Amino acid sequence: MTVDNNFSDSAQKVILESISDGVFTVDHNWRIMSFNRAAEEITGISRQEAIGRYCWEVFRANMCESNCALKRTMQEGKSFISSSTYIINGREERVPITVSTAQLVNAMGEILGGVETFRDHSLVEELRRELSGQYQMGDMVSRSQAMNKIFTILPQLAESDSTVLIQGETGTGKELLARAIHSLSKRKENSFIAINCGALPDNLLESELFGYKAGAFTGAEKDKPGLFAAAESGTILLDEIGDTSAAFQVRLLRVLEEREFQPLGGVETVPTSVRVIAATNRDLEDMIDTGDFRRDLYYRINILRLRLPPLRERLEDVPLLIERFIERMKLRSGLEIRGVTPEAMTLLLNHDYPGNIRELENIIEHCFVLCRSGEISPDHLPPYLRKPAEHVQKQSCQQPGLRKASLSETVNSTEEEAILAALERNSMNRTKAAAELGMHKSTLYRKIRKLNLALPEQDGRTGHSLVSSQ
Structure with a gap:
């Protein structure tokens, strides 16, 4: 944000006082220099109380603790738009907001500090909960x-x-x-x-x-x-x-x-x-x-x-849980992930989640590794979700010159897919995968050998080789 020295201070104040978004500015020491009317209303704190104090003393936002957008703007020199967070207002109430940040620069190109605008989303959250039945x-x-x-x-x-x-x-x-x-x-x-x-x-x-x-x-x-x-x-x-x-x-x-x-x-x-x-x-x-x-x-x-x-009996909760996991991981990672594309959501809703909510959380965490901003698309999902039946189709599809798959081959193919999916969800930890599949660890090892599955030698938890962990 550039401050125009030719534009009168009174005109700037009129504009800042008339908008519905809260606006405040800080100097290089993180002390508040200005605080508009909407900022007073949203925070429940007067500008007389706010000006001169550190910004985190006024806002008490969860973002202040580890992932402050304004701090990142000041350090990296780039703006951030519509980051979701919440603040605790003067009445000790939790207020959901979205914030946008930029550097405060004068007409000479000198950086004076930072500016943050924020919007109260309490009504939006209330309506969303009412409409969704959350x-x-x-x-x-x-x-x-x-x-x-x-x-x-x-x-x-x-x-x-x-x-x-x-x-x-x-x-x-x-x-x-x-x-x-x-x-x-x-x-x-x-x-x-x-x-x-x-x-x-x-x-x-x-x-x-x-x-x-x-x-x-x-x-x-x-x-x-x-x-x-x-x-x-x-x-x-x-x-x-x-x-x-x-x-x-x-x-x-x-x-x-x-x-x-x-x-x-x-x-x-x-x-x-x-x-x-x-x-x-x-x-x-x-x-x-x-x-x-x-x-x-x-x-x-x-x-x-x-x-x-189990989650397969309450698939209507999948979008709600995804939203919860995205918001939690955004705060932890600092990534600006807005949500999930319709195509990715379709794949997520068509999965039966043998690992239940824990599996869904792991899927979203997997997506955060591959998706650095914007929306999660099918390309960011684990492979078994993108093409869940690919292996079975290769075995069972009738092609010219090839015989149909036998019942035992189809069963083995399905079993192989389930084992590989469980191992991937558990970072190749055989013990956890066996527990998820409802079988003893030794039974899982026998099936891996029987199906001749090619897996990493190291167990995801113990570091033991597959051969020695029988």
Whole structure:
């Protein structure tokens, strides 16, 4: 923005005071030099209060913390247009805005500082939520009927201290739902702690949850409190409870029934008032029938039960989630991604998301690596989304002089595509891919060898080779 010395100061002030966009300028020390009428109205702060203060003291925007558009303009010498952010106004209200920035230059070409214009989008956001039927609870957003039923009962459920069981496939947001319950409860000022029970052997899981006394085992030189002690009067999430052993299930059942636990190596019990939320991606009723889960523990944790639907059952939420992920990644990366093209959205809506919301988030993160500005197009999507059936078509299409594919060939082709897609979503981590596909890691290795799939030698998590990780 160039300041014309021949244009009267009064004329400039009249123009700045008449527009509906907020405008302010800063000097090289980031102190506000001017502040127009609209800026006062949007921020709820008078110009007398604003002028002379640092801009971040006035605006308190999330952009100020790590990705200030005005700072980038001052450093890089280029303008930024319509960056989305929000500010906290003088009434402690969150106000969504879009900002545009430029250098403040006089007629002599001297850089005096920076100028920022910003527009209040509160009404736009309100109308958009009304039109889209968006409903939000904590960090979860949805317009699906199934999710809105959960949102409706969540406040009542949060008031209770009863144990909750959350069931849902991997990546559906079970921990987010547990956090929402905690944040709505009277325990919200105390700790929320989550632990993946399936990731630890019994003795380590017990020491993590209940703590231990000095001398309980080799290396236990002093007492260590566990997560139940750390979460006292708060909430603890026992994730993947279906992956625990029968011995641990007996120990946990006693804790839930007696409301007390015993640290490893201890002789005295410790009372607890922690609220327990359990989560699993497995069918516990089937596990009871096969003897893999205790019936008495199931009834103890199944006092209140919520089922999170997979993303394929709530595809109407895909655009909403994409918007959420784009806004979050814009703040983190500083990239000006405006959205998704209709062609890319069509591909995203036609996918069934075996990895659920976590997979969709990974897809958008993949796009941010390839798309540096503008809109995400099909070329920015992972290959398996751009041509999801390419391999199957090559195997099954009838061509002159070629026989039709047999049933086993078609099955193998589909299986190969599913395995490759799961591996790509999990950065070639065989263990995570096997869990997503619902099979044991050794089963996945056998299938990889059977299908003769060419994969990198290094596992995405452990760094072990495929041959040695059997």
